[in-house]
Amino acid sequence: MIHIENLKKLYGSFPAVDDISFDVARGEILGFLGPNGAGKSTTMKVITGYYPPNAGKITIDGHDVVEESLVTREMIGYLPETTPLYLDMTVYEYLKHVAEVRRIPANEQKVRIKKMVDVTGLADRLDQSISKLSKGYRQRVGLAQAMLHEPKVLILDEPTIGLDPNQIVEIRELIKTIGKERTVILSTHILPEVQATCDRVVIINKGKLVADGTPDELQHRFQGKPVIYLQLHGINPDDFAKINALAGVESLERLDDPEPNVVSLQISTEPGTDPRGDIFRLCVSQGWTMLGLTRKVESLENIFRSLTRTDPTAKAAGEVAA
Amino acid sequence: MSWSIVSAIWRREMRSYFASPSAYIVLAVFLLITGWFFTLNLFKENLAHMRSIFDILPFLLVVFAPAIGMRLISEERKSGTLELLVTMPVRDFDVIFGKFLAAFSLYAVALLFTFFYPFTIITLGDAQVGSIIAGYVGLLLLGGAYLAVSLLGSALTENQIVAFILSFALCAVLAILVFAAIVIPPPMADVIQYLSSTYHFQNIARGVIDSRDVIYFLSLIFLSLLLASRAMIQRKFL
Secondary structure (H helix, E strand, O other): OEEEEEEEEEEOOEEEEEEEEEEEOOOOEEEEEOOOOOOHHHHHHHHOOOOOOOEEEEEEOOEEOOOOHHHHHHHEEEEOOOOOOOOOOEHHHHHHHHHHHOOOOHHHHHHHHHHHHHHHOOHHHOOOEHHHOOHHHHHHHHHHHHHOOOOOEEEEEOOOOOOOHHHHHHHHHHHHHHHOOOEEEEEEOOHHHHHHHOOEEEEEEOOEEEEEEOHHHHHHHOOOOOEEEEEEEOOOHHHHHHHHOOOOEEEEEEEOOOOOOEEEEEEEEOOOOOOHHHHHHHHHHHOOEEEEEEEEOOOHHHHHHHHHOOOOOOHHHHHHHO | OOHHHHHHHHHHHHHHHHHOOHHHHHHHHHHHHHHHHHHHHHHHOOOOOOHHHHHHHHHHHHHHHHHHHOHHHHHHHHHOHHHHHHHOOOOHHHHHHHHHHHHHHHHHHHHHHOOHHHHHHHHHOOOOHHHHHHHHHHHHHHHHHHHHHHHHHHHOOOOHHHHHHHHHHHHHHHHHHHHHHHHOOHHHHHHHHHHOHHHHHHHHHOOOOOHHHHHHHHHHHHHHHHHHHHHHOOOOOO
């Protein structure tokens, strides 16, 4: 549906987006992830036709966003980073204005507006001035505006920013519902959001694409070494070697004792192994009392951090490129 | 050109003018100044004609037009609404034209209020109605040209004050070029004179509506609006 090929956008000589390529399939919800200043908004502005690209090509449903801008703009609903609202209008006047500019037939305007305010929970705010609305409600007006013409493609730049936790859940559900029929690109730096709503994730950093896959795939690919945290009572430090000898255990480190007579260990394991069963049986046979056993797999959050860290030794990024 | 889009933009701008005190302030100041010159002329000089108005207004417009036009695009750029507006399927020129028409309408309303003066004159003395009509046609064209230039100024920056100063400077140059023509040697002087808005206004205000003067104003308006739409957003021309 959306095809982005070698996109490049410069601000002066600074490459805000540097040779990015990816595709978004029809009906897919794509999470566009990256730290602030990574080039997410810039990419979105190029897709929507607000900025011209310096190089590369973007097509939507086969139509070039530069050559056939009017056609592609027709297909897109866009919520920019700063919610584009006319504060001197009421919610209804604003949506009506957008409907008129979008040339939605006059007899359909009311129905569409009604539908959108129902979906976004704005029905009781229709006659309120936008300047009097809270940030969360303004964001809803922005969303209603973006979906008013039932676009095939939705581009949402940080749609849940400024919302309270309940609203965030509501808006995510809303995006999920919409995403069943439409293609959605949503940018965010909130990771649970991606896991909660997106079919696929693209991570960019400093204008370059560093990862592309489903949330599960990324988790799997960048899993690294699962770590086991173990708390034991009655173990003699000389016996640590017995744990170390278990299959799958790579190394072992003693952490500060959390309480007297309790030994806390951090065990690094080989990828793809889970020696927890063996550890349990060893403890039983040795007569150690097990007070805690947890296994931690790298979260998407850590993956994100390791991929977008500013230091040049960000190893994971190199691995993807290779 | 899509008239439904032009009219949607026009309606939004009109409501925005009259929803805030700005339109009323501009109208009041406009009438106060023109009224001052009119009554001064009428009572102090005991002259019942429009000359004073038609002499002073062209220079008043150099300030008045940028004041009306400065917010048209810069405000939208600053608040972020421009990003929505130009990413909707609209032709850039339609947007610019709708905004221009809105500013022009406000200006026309201001001019409408000044009709009080010619009516007074016609009742008091034997004014030449033809020259008064010509004067108003000239004012409409001149004001339209300055508003189009101000729209260009507004498209160039997100700061309304900067937009005002920029537009004021451009309009002022067009207005005073005619005086520069006096001190410049002949072949160039003609060119400079032709470029000056004041020169063409004076031609029309003399009572002769010549197509050359009309074409000058219409092309200045069209060129400014075209440049404004390019300045509003860079993209392949549609």
